[in-house]
Amino acid sequence: MDIHGRLNKNVIPRRKFLGTISSALALFAIQSAGISCKPRKKMILSFYLDDTNPSIVSSEAFRQFTDYCSSNGIKGESSFIPGYGGKSILSDPDPNETDYIEFVKQAWTKGIDTHMEIMTHNTLFNFDTGTGNEGGIHEGLWLHEPSVATSEYSDYFTRIIDEAGKGGIKYTGLTWPGCGCEACTKRYSDLKQNGPLKINQAVFDALLTLADEGKFRNRVLPIFYEASETEYGIHQRAARGKCGVYDLMPNAMDHFGIWENSVERVNPDYYITEDGKSGIIIKHLKNNAPYCMWYMHWQGLNPEKGVGWEAFKTVTRRINKYLSDKVIWMRPGDIVTSYHDAGGWNFTNDL
Ligand SMILES: [Zn+2]
Ligand SMILES: [Zn+2]
Numbered sequence: 411m412d413i414h415g416r417l418n419k420n421v422i423p424r425r426k427f428l429g430t431i432s433s434a435l436a437l438f439a440i441q442s443a444g445i446s447c448k449p450r451k452k453m454i455l456s457f458y459l460d461d462t463n464p465s466i467v468s469s470e471a472f473r474q475f476t477d478y479c480s481s482n483g484i485k486g487e488s489s490f491i492p493g494y495g496g497k498s499i500l501s502d503p504d505p506n507e508t509d510y511i512e513f514v515k516q517a518w519t520k521g522i523d524t525h526m527e528i529m530t531h532n533t534l535f536n537f538d539t540g541t542g543n544e545g546g547i548h549e550g551l552w553l554h555e556p557s558v559a560t561s562e563y564s565d566y567f568t569r570i571i572d573e574a575g576k577g578g579i580k581y582t583g584l585t586w587p588g589c590g591c592e593a594c595t596k597r598y599s600d601l602k603q604n605g606p607l608k609i610n611q612a613v614f615d616a617l618l619t620l621a622d623e624g625k626f627r628n629r630v631l632p633i634f635y636e637a638s639e640t641e642y643g644i645h646q647r648a649a650r651g652k653c654g655v656y657d658l659m660p661n662a663m664d665h666f667g668i669w670e671n672s673v674e675r676v677n678p679d680y681y682i683t684e685d686g687k688s689g690i691i692i693k694h695l696k697n698n699a700p701y702c703m704w705y706m707h708w709q710g711l712n713p714e715k716g717v718g719w720e721a722f723k724t725v726t727r728r729i730n731k732y733l734s735d736k737v738i739w740m741r742p743g744d745i746v747t748s749y750h751d752a753g754g755w756n757f758t759n760d761l
Pocket of ligand 1: 460461527531586587588
């Protein structure tokens with residue numbers, strides 16, 4: 411082949427070129443011709459799991475969950491709420507709590523990130539007495555209060571991080587704990603008078619500084635706030651150099667029993683049907699979405715009493731059967747770090 415022949419071959423449009431020969435031959439020919447050939451693009455799969463605690467079921471259930479994730483290559487996130495039971499689990503833990511702390515510490519190595527869903531998922535924690543406040547504002551609402559200063563958030567987050575650190579647990583981000591109590595509902599509706607509800611910017615500023623100081627496992631943090639199947643996306647809330655804070659919105663809901671542990675709220679077909687042809691994962695794949703991410707609740711998902719556990723395993727089997735070459739599981743912390751470093755979703759072209 412003369413020099414002109416090689417040049418001509420190089421300028422054949424890739425699509426047409428691929429249409430003329432088998433794909434294995436085409437790949438070899440493209441590589442020989444020096445045309446860059448990117449690996450197949452995959453859609454990211456992930457989830458977050460709220461309200462995880464060792465009091466409604468034994469800590470063994472959490473170990474079972476993380477082992478299952480690990481053996482199936484599943485990656486996601488699960489909350490660690492040290493003061494969920496009213497006092498810190500790190501102070502004077504019983505044997506079940508001691509096991510739980512150990513299993514949470516191991517979770518990251520099994521593919522599961524760990525978020526603060528704040529200290530109690532209830533009233534603010536009093537670190538001086540070691541118990542949750544009797545009354546007063548709930549943590550989720552407190553994150554929205556416009557008058558709270560960055561330093562107040564920073565102090566509170568630092569104490570939670572230090573508390574988890576006593577058990578060797580590192581946090582990767584923050585999840586907003588939802589609450590439908592009367593006081594929260596009323597105040598949220600008051601705040602909505604001034605526009606769409608939003609977390610105080612000081613929360614993100616405080617988190618960014620703590621990430622910058624190395625207080626979290628990663629330098630880029632995901633925040634879980636709102637979710638939408640259609641109006642989803644990733645939103646930068648604070649950034650400085652290599653550090654960032656991102657609201658990563660789930661684009662799929664909880665159909666694994668929710669916090670009510672209700673059989674009416676279990677539906678594996680919502681994610682992927684038995685024939686692998688429909689469901690929200692397939693829909694996002696067809697729409698070329700960069701990710702499909704859902705949320706779950708420990709009450710419904712846990713392997714001991716959760717009505718959603720079998721459905722979760724069913725969904726996993728279907729994903730493995732139909733989508734193993736089309737999807738890639740990622741921890742939320744790795745998703746936002748990759749996004750931050752690449753300055754967009756273009757990193758998914760190389761997955
Ligand atoms: Zn929650
Ligand atoms: Zn409340």
